[in-house]
Amino acid sequence: MCGIFGYKGPNAKAGQIVLEGLKRLDYRGYDSWGVAVQCLDNIWLRKDIGKISDVDHIADMPDAHTAIAHTRWATTGGVTRANAHPHASTDGSFVLAQNGIVENFSELKQGLLTKGYTFVSETDTEVIVRLIEEELKLNTDFVSAIRHAFSKLTGRNTIIVLTKSGEIYAARNGSPLVVGVNTQTNEVYLSSDTLSFAPYADQMIVVDNGQMVKVDNTNTITMFTLATGEVFEYTLEAMTVKADKIDKEGYDHFMMKEIHETPYVLRQIVAQDAQSLQAFAHALQRAHRVYVIGSGTAGIASYQIAFYLRLYGKLDAVSLIGADVQSYYEIFQPDDIILAPSQSGETADVIEVLEHAKEKGVQIGSIINMPGSIMTRMSDYPFMCNAGPEICVMSTKVFTSQIAWGYLLAKTVQGKYEEGIQNLQTLSVIVQRYLDNQNNHKALKALANYLSKKEHIFLLGKYQNFAIMQEGMVKIIEASYKHAHAIPAGDLKHYAITLMEQGIPVIVAVSDDVVKNDVITAINEVRLRGAYVIAIAHKQEDYYDYYIPTEDAGETDAIGTIIPLQLTAYYLALKLGNNIDKPRNIAKSVTVK
Ligand code: BG6
Numbered sequence: 001m002c003g004i005f006g007y008k009g010p011n012a013k014a015g016q017i018v019l020e021g022l023k024r025l026d027y028r029g030y031d032s033w034g035v036a037v038q039c040l041d042n043i044w045l046r047k048d049i050g051k052i053s054d055v056d057h058i059a060d061m062p063d064a065h066t067a068i069a070h071t072r073w074a075t076t077g078g079v080t081r082a083n084a085h086p087h088a089s090t091d092g093s094f095v096l097a098q099n100g101i102v103e104n105f106s107e108l109k110q111g112l113l114t115k116g117y118t119f120v121s122e123t124d125t126e127v128i129v130r131l132i133e134e135e136l137k138l139n140t141d142f143v144s145a146i147r148h149a150f151s152k153l154t155g156r157n158t159i160i161v162l163t164k165s166g167e168i169y170a171a172r173n174g175s176p177l178v179v180g181v182n183t184q185t186n187e188v189y190l191s192s193d194t195l196s197f198a199p200y201a202d203q204m205i206v207v208d209n210g211q212m213v214k215v216d217n218t219n220t221i222t223m224f225t226l227a228t229g230e231v232f233e234y235t236l237e238a239m240t241v242k243a244d245k246i247d248k249e250g251y252d253h254f255m256m257k258e259i260h261e262t263p264y265v266l267r268q269i270v271a272q273d274a275q276s277l278q279a280f281a282h283a284l285q286r287a288h289r290v291y292v293i294g295s296g297t298a299g300i301a302s303y304q305i306a307f308y309l310r311l312y313g314k315l316d317a318v319s320l321i322g323a324d325v326q327s328y329y330e331i332f333q334p335d336d337i338i339l340a341p342s343q344s345g346e347t348a349d350v351i352e353v354l355e356h357a358k359e360k361g362v363q364i365g366s367i368i369n370m371p372g373s374i375m376t377r378m379s380d381y382p383f384m385c386n387a388g389p390e391i392c393v394m395s396t397k398v399f400t401s402q403i404a405w406g407y408l409l410a411k412t413v414q415g416k417y418e419e420g421i422q423n424l425q426t427l428s429v430i431v432q433r434y435l436d437n438q439n440n441h442k443a444l445k446a447l448a449n450y451l452s453k454k455e456h457i458f459l460l461g462k463y464q465n466f467a468i469m470q471e472g473m474v475k476i477i478e479a480s481y482k483h484a485h486a487i488p489a490g491d492l493k494h495y496a497i498t499l500m501e502q503g504i505p506v507i508v509a510v511s512d513d514v515v516k517n518d519v520i521t522a523i524n525e526v527r528l529r530g531a532y533v534i535a536i537a538h539k540q541e542d543y544y545d546y547y548i549p550t551e552d553a554g555e556t557d558a559i560g561t562i563i564p565l566q567l568t569a570y571y572l573a574l575k576l577g578n579n580i581d582k583p584r585n586i587a588k589s590v591t592v593k
Helices: 014-024 105-114 125-138 142-151 255-258 262-270 274-286 296-311 348-359 372-379 396-412 417-436 438-451 463-480 489-494 516-529 553-576
Strands: 003-008 033-040 042-049 066-072 096-098 157-163 168-173 178-182 187-191 203-206 211-215 221-225 290-294 319-320 338-344 362-366 382-384 456-461 483-488 505-509 532-537 546-550
Touching: 003 014, 003 157, 014 033, 014 066, 014 483, 033 157, 033 187, 033 211, 033 338, 042 096, 042 372, 066 096, 066 157, 066 438, 105 125, 125 157, 125 348, 142 157, 142 168, 168 187, 187 211, 187 372, 211 546, 221 338, 255 553, 262 396, 262 417, 274 362, 274 382, 274 417, 290 348, 296 319, 296 338, 296 396, 296 463, 338 348, 338 396, 348 372, 362 372, 362 396, 362 505, 372 382, 396 553, 417 553, 438 546, 438 553, 456 516, 463 483, 463 505, 463 553, 483 489, 489 516, 505 516, 505 553, 516 532, 516 553, 532 553
Parallel strands: 290 319, 290 338, 338 362, 362 382, 456 483, 456 505, 505 532, 532 546
Antiparallel strands: 003 066, 003 187, 033 042, 033 066, 096 157, 157 168, 168 211, 178 187, 178 203, 211 221
């Protein structure tokens, strides 16, 4: 996953503008970066390894009105300056940056090598550059050259091209691409997400798969269909993201700020449009089967949402991980419904499933946090978290938002929408109280200190809490780079019990629900084998070695249980000195398979 940013307009500091824009995209990948500006019929290029957030300004960058930039999450070719984007054509007449993976790049590269082309990088990106060069020999029109070159690629790719005469071209078939326009100042932005130009643009265009855009030297935007080269009329949409500034607002890290936004996020779910929820609830009741599908943390949210739809909605709802749905393609029926939770709305694994499902006539619902995303545009029943930008790569408030929305949807199916609203409003107050109580933070800091010395961390949950413990596992892994493992409490005795020994930490969620006794049994099974039991529960018991008190939130108890786990992960990362908002190796949005 990479970030692409471009600018063309009257401001002569185009290079600095794309540098700032890139910093708002560095959640998409941050191992290397590059900036290219066009001036005096030439292209000035600077790229390097390292985080773009560490770059305040770039010495000797010339004034310019047109520039593109790229922040990289390496997929093909190591993290080196030579592999950083943008990549230049042999004659320097254009540079190109890419987000995606060219699955057939080896054979394409072989073909180009036999034609005598040379390469200075190991990337698939440079293959696209050479293909365009090859096409330009046949005709100088960049639109045709890019179209024909792009058609040779397999895989999901988006590219942006800056020419030395100052035009910008971009083509999309996969990774996200949006255009921002400031209609007052006649400035044009191109980016991987709407957030990165939200403070500057008042209108936007979402570029769909199979489309390309050209911005010429009068700042005129022209849109083409990639397959035919036909020009088509595009529509400018009002910018729905109002993100004047995205900063930590006094918190040390975005993660802590975003956890503290949970009460607000829950109220945003309460404010969802009731009619839209009702309409979707009716569609779900008529469906043959409901598949809830997501990746990573959103995949775990899918599990919890499907749980609520079964428990309260009495629906045949199942959850699947986006990268592992292929065996269902033949099973999907037109009267099935897929529900996709996704922070970015751009996760390639899930989009691929939705494309297959739509071909079978399956209707799509989605709960997304990024306005203008492709998954929102693919949805028959699009819903937004409205949780505000989530910058920390580790998802916290959006996960909570997704499962709270899933709970409210399930209550709506059950015919108890008002009860669902009441319970979420109560939960919002309970979470606020929990976050405001410094004793809780003290207890979790002490727990993080203890866990920081451990190599393996286990989590046990059952029924409403199993997915929550899975998400706790994900947070601990992302925050600490340690091995954590969430187990359904009842499944412990079938294999994991062999791992129990003196001092093994086991975090357990204990709700006052129908499975409480099963969970207590599991606690005793691990304790008598030496485990150290950390219980998130509503009252102390002598068989808890460490007790994390939480208020009983009734039907929404599991949603509240994620908060101490998110905070524990935060304090663990802090204790270990890890990068909290940008953990190693992962990116916020996975727009490649
Ligand atoms: C991972 C993120 O890379 O992708 C997770 O770290 C996220 O937080 C997952 O849940 C899926 O992304 P999305 O945008 O579909 O939620």
